Amino acid sequence: MSAALSPHELMACLLADRLHDEEILIVGGASTVAMAAGLLAQRTHAPNLTLLTGSGAVNPRPRELAPGGGHYEYLRTAEAHFTMEDVFDDTERGRWDVAIFGGIQVDRHGNFNLTYVGGTLAHPRFRGPGFVNAGIATSAGRFMLLCEQHTPRTLVAEVEFASGAGARRPDGTPYPPGRRGAGPDHCVTALACLAITANGVLEVLSRHPGVSAEQLRRSTGFPLDVTDAVPITPTPDHEQLGVLRELIDPTGTLNAARR
Amino acid sequence: VRRAYLPNVTFEHLGMAPAFREAVQEERIELIECDEPSLIGGYRAAAAGLPAMPIRSLDGTALALARPDLLARDVRGVSVLDVPALAPDVVLLHAAAGDIHGNLRQPGARFADKLMAKAARRAVVASLDTVLDNAVIREDPSATSIPSYLLTHVCELPLGAHPGACHGVHRADEDHLRAYIAAAPDPAGLARYMARFVTVAGHDAYLERCGGRDVLTARLGDRG
Numbered sequence: 311m312s313a314a315l316s317p318h319e320l321m322a323c324l325l326a327d328r329l330h331d332e333e334i335l336i337v338g339g340a341s342t343v344a345m346a347a348g349l350l351a352q353r354t355h356a357p358n359l360t361l362l363t364g365s366g367a368v369n370p371r372p373r374e375l376a377p378g379g380g381h382y383e384y385l386r387t388a389e390a391h392f393t394m395e396d397v398f399d400d401t402e403r404g405r406w407d408v409a410i411f412g413g414i415q416v417d418r419h420g421n422f423n424l425t426y427v428g429g430t431l432a433h434p435r436f437r438g439p440g441f442v443n444a445g446i447a448t449s450a451g452r453f454m455l456l457c458e459q460h461t462p463r464t465l466v467a468e469v470e471f472a473s474g475a476g477a478r479r480p481d482g483t484p485y486p487p488g489r490r491g492a493g494p495d496h497c498v499t500a501l502a503c504l505a506i507t508a509n510g511v512l513e514v515l516s517r518h519p520g521v522s523a524e525q526l527r528r529s530t531g532f533p534l535d536v537t538d539a540v541p542i543t544p545t546p547d548h549e550q551l552g553v554l555r556e557l558i559d560p561t562g563t564l565n566a567a568r569r
Numbered sequence: 570v571r572r573a574y575l576p577n578v579t580f581e582h583l584g585m586a587p588a589f590r591e592a593v594q595e596e597r598i599e600l601i602e603c604d605e606p607s608l609i610g611g612y613r614a615a616a617a618g619l620p621a622m623p624i625r626s627l628d629g630t631a632l633a634l635a636r637p638d639l640l641a642r643d644v645r646g647v648s649v650l651d652v653p654a655l656a657p658d659v660v661l662l663h664a665a666a667g668d669i670h671g672n673l674r675q676p677g678a679r680f681a682d683k684l685m686a687k688a689a690r691r692a693v694v695a696s697l698d699t700v701l702d703n704a705v706i707r708e709d710p711s712a713t714s715i716p717s718y719l720l721t722h723v724c725e726l727p728l729g730a731h732p733g734a735c736h737g738v739h740r741a742d743e744d745h746l747r748a749y750i751a752a753a754p755d756p757a758g759l760a761r762y763m764a765r766f767v768t769v770a771g772h773d774a775y776l777e778r779c780g781g782r783d784v785l786t787a788r789l790g791d792r793g
Contacts, residue, residue, distance in 0.1 A: 380581060
């Protein structure tokens with residue numbers, strides 16, 4: 311365990327810390343960090359967490375952290391498979407407790423944008439990959455945000471299009487009543503841990519080791535109330551990092567220095 | 570293609586889809602904004618011969634505002650959006666194996682394949698990596714993912730999912746996909762790719778351009 315902790319390993323551990331035993335977690339296709347977080351939580355403090363992958367695997371036990379959630383390794387090693395019809399039912403019913411989302415933009419209210427940047431919806435300057443499943447953001451019990459890049463372009467004051475609904479609309483007005491899920495709670499980035507306050511705004515809980523308050527302010531597209539008095543993010547202990555490296559990611563998908 | 574319903578187009582961990590982005594940005598295709606519930610709901614309605622499927626999960630979201638055709642109504646005190654039935658004329662599927670009648674086996678993800686087959690108006694065509702005897706299908710009917718009566722045509726197409734993966738047969742050809750992603754942002758690069766790999770004389774010619782069936786099978790594994 312000599313290689314230095316990588317940003318992806320740290321983010322996986324921080325997300326895992328925020329998952330609870332007995333929860334049902336859905337992770338999408340693009341992020342091995344979110345997948346690792348679910349697998350790690352199951353092997354540590356949350357053995358009864360149910361992990362669902364976007365391609366339809368229930369509780370996979372991959373031999374290694376295969377890149378891409380659609381990899382057969384997750385389906386081959388699962389307990390069961392589910393289909394898009396199950397996704398429809400579970401989304402509409404709100405069966406899932408927690409989801410992990412990223413986006414090309416995330417804003418101060420936890421809205422995330424996967425649709426476009428610049429121009430308009432009909433005439434986009436930059437077209438993003440698309441919604442995937444926006445309904446989960448409103449019907450899942452809660453969701454967490456993962457920003458593998460933390461820059462003024464990715465953490466913005468207002469997303470241009472709220473593909474997934476945060477705590478409030480981008481302009482700060484409330485979403486209509488009747489939403490079943492609680493919306494976003496935590497946001498883990500490459501530089502810091504943030505959380506949604508009672509006012510529906512992201513605030514910094516801790517900055518990662520080596521990140522100054524000034525760097526954090528400069529890297530964020532909205533004003534952050536952060537000084538060097540903000541605590542440093544605790545790094546994973548020997549046991550948690552050992553489980554991550556030995557059982558979840560033996561081939562170093564999350565850490566180039568270990569490949 | 571003039572109009573498309575696409576919840577998401579990416580190469581997952583390899584990156585975004587350059588030609589898709591360009592086509593939308595240059596307005597060469599009309600994109601109907603949707604997510605999974607608003608797409609699957611449309612297939613569900615069509616599969617059951619219903620005019621629409623009510624959904625709740627998008628109420629109040631930016632997507633609901635971008636789709637005025639999702640009609641809001643009140644059903645027994647619950648506010649819902651009606652997703653209109655979405656019935657494709659033709660559905661194209663690929664399966665790891667199947668028989669000549671169209672009984673399919675898909676050992677990995679089944680996504681919405683069966684639902685799309687049920688929603689189709691006219692033709693449902695499946696390409697197969699391996700053709701099995703009907704007697705083999707009968708040995709394990711629980712392994713059949715889609716029964717033959719939902720299909721209209723099948724054809725044998727080894728490595729037919731390439732450069733994507735076919736779960737249970739082979740994994741994705743990431744070298745090929747990376748080369749495509751690198752070439753496609755440049756119109757000349759995309760044209761070269763199309764000429765080399767798409768506008769070729771059939772599937773065998775395509776596989777030869779990719780190094781040949783045996784080489785691909787050896788490189789991409791025997792299960793995926």
